[in-house]
Amino acid sequence: MMAFTATQFAILALVLVAGWFLGLASHPGGRKWRDRYAAERDAHATSRKDAEARIATEKSRQIELERENARLRGAAPVTAQTIAPRTVAPGARPVARPAYPAGERRGWFEFGPRTAV
Template identity: 55%
Template sequence: MLFTTPTQWLALAVALIAGWLLGLASHPGGRKWKQRYADERDVHGRTRKDLDARLAERDARIAELERENARLAHAAPVAATTTTTTPVAATRAPLAQSAARPAGTMRPRWFDWKNRVGANG
């Protein structure tokens, strides 16, 4: 057994108490941890206020969109506008020939199936 005599038990108790007193004497008193706790508490409070403000803005926007949706659901339908029946070709000027291929050249191109040499005769 490790401790068998009362003197050994007394030495153990003195060592434990001395260690406890030395630890208390060397401890900074908790100032650092108290400051860190206060800083964290302040940051949490600011974050919570910011979150509450954003949630309030979100709820206001949702309410506004729901009011707009209800207004549009109960609104009278918009009358269709009348359209003219004149053909599009009659109202527009004729299209100019594309500048990609100069007039008079009938070289075969990659996707010009109709203009291939030998395809139509």
């Protein structure tokens, strides 16, 4: 194994220090990272504020629904006496109509009359 001399140690130290200086000189600086950090911080603050506003809205909606639920619990139940009777005007036609006229029954996909089997 080779032993290092004092001159070789000095050269290694000089190369190490030169590498540090070269790295510092070629480094773009902290501005890019500071800008990215500031943008991320602002985005986080905005999303946090939005989340808190959404939570507050949901809480107010929950309170409103609980009030409505309490009001409905105290309301009178719906019975046959509380429902108005349904009257049909004389001569009124029924709402539903048959799928096909009386006496005519169509076949598959309405292509023609169905034959008796």
